[in-house]
Amino acid sequence: MFSNIVNKKLFQNSTTTSFLRHYSTIKNTTTSPKGFKTGTYACGLKKSGALDICLIHSEKECNVAAVFTENKVKAAPVLLSKSLIEKHKNTGFQSLIINSGGANACTGPEGEKNAQTMSFLSSKLVNAKQQSLVMSTGIIGQQLDMKKVELGITKASENLKDDWLSAAKAIMTTDKVPKLVQKQIEIQGKQVNITGICKGAGMIHPNMATMLCTLCTDADISEEALKSALKHSIDYSFNSINVDGDMSTNDTVAVFSNGLAGNKRIDSTNSKEYLLLEKAMRECATELAQMIVRDAEGATKFISVVVRGAKTEKDGKIIANSIATSSLVKTAMYGEDANWGRVLAAVGYSGADGVVPSNISMWFASGYGDNIGIGQKNDPLIAMQFLKDGQPTPKDDEKAAKLLSNKDISIIVDLNNGNQNYTMWTCDLTVDYVKANSHYRT
DSSP states (O other): OOOGGGGGGGGSOOOOTTSOOOOOOOSSOSSOOTTEEEEEEOOSOSTTOOOOEEEEEEEEEEEEEEEEOOOSSOOHHHHHHHHHHHHTTTOOEEEEEEEESBOOOSOHHHHHHHHHHHHHHHHHHTTOSSOOEEEEESOTTOOOOHHHHHHHHHHHHTTOBSOHHHHHHHTOSSOSSOEEEEEEEEETTEEEEEEEEEEOSSSOOSSSOSSEEEEEEOOOBOHHHHHHHHHHHHHTTGGGBOSSSOOOSOOEEEEEEOOTTOOOOBOOTTSHHHHHHHHHHHHHHHHHHHHHHHTOTTOOOEEEEEEEEESSHHHHHHHHHHHHTOHHHHHHHHTTOOOHHHHHHHHHTSOOSOOOGGGOEEEEEETTOTTOSTTSOOOTTTEEEEEETTEEOOOOHHHHHHHHTSSEEEEEEEOOSSSEEEEEEEEOOOHHHHHHHHSTTO
């Protein structure tokens, strides 16, 4: 259907060195949430000798909200943290301990005991009243070397400071760059700070995306309102990204709030103050989620999948997810091949209601796909239409290939069947992804 000139890339030696690995420009934090400190250590779980232990501590007890993997096979730290949050009804936590270099998943009773040891030891060392929450990441099915881990936790607890960049580095596995974000807002005349770190580059799929993430804020917010804000933030960030369609055993996103900002406690989810904090949390989570996609294993392109004109938001999300998870679409984007037929097929088999083929229009564009769609600006310098009212438009293969040679590209599908929109973010599927994952354990 399209010229083969765009496919030469597939037969060249693959490389990802030209792709911009995006992460926060924060060299280290300057306005961290009050009362939080981090400690890190390299205990030897990683062959590289890099940091592999991260301890986060709040001087004041926190409300906590968390969301965990929906995988039926859950790692020991996921089961433990989930049970602790349920037991203590989302309140009274002061510490979180994270290790990289070993997932502690599918490790049986010994793995459960090791997670408990990490929890009890870290909380004892920082004089927390309750057990620490625990996160682990790395290879599945291997027991942690607990002599190393216990030493690492002890050393990390002796070096607590305001160093979130090191914390972000300590939780990395196949990540190429640390992922760190900060945001400040004003609530009732008080500065409220949010800092977030996350890791993830492979096994990325919605519900939840495969990664670990921690957000810490000094906002004073009730546990119920905090849970609501986290759910909203995740729905439009970590549950809206895809790299390879695989879901991990260890996914966890947790938010800690200690109230030290001094604002009046936020209880109502309808209040102006709640909406300000919810928006800030969503922005932090979205930036971190996009960092994961940009750092995806083997990726050369960051792809925004924009569905417009859906009958319901649910339909928009189903269709966006179908496109974002299509291996044929992702490989076409890698080959810089404007194969709109693959996109249209993904729309058709998505299972969403309200798909009327004769209504659908489609564009490919550089950038995030803003102002592209029916009734939008549709700047011809950055966008090219391939489908109008279900019928193909005149094509220019050379222009299309040039458009898709950009590192940030977008696929815009306008269903012209409603007023709901949804956006997901994904990446291309490359030779280097296969290389990275065929030799992961070696």
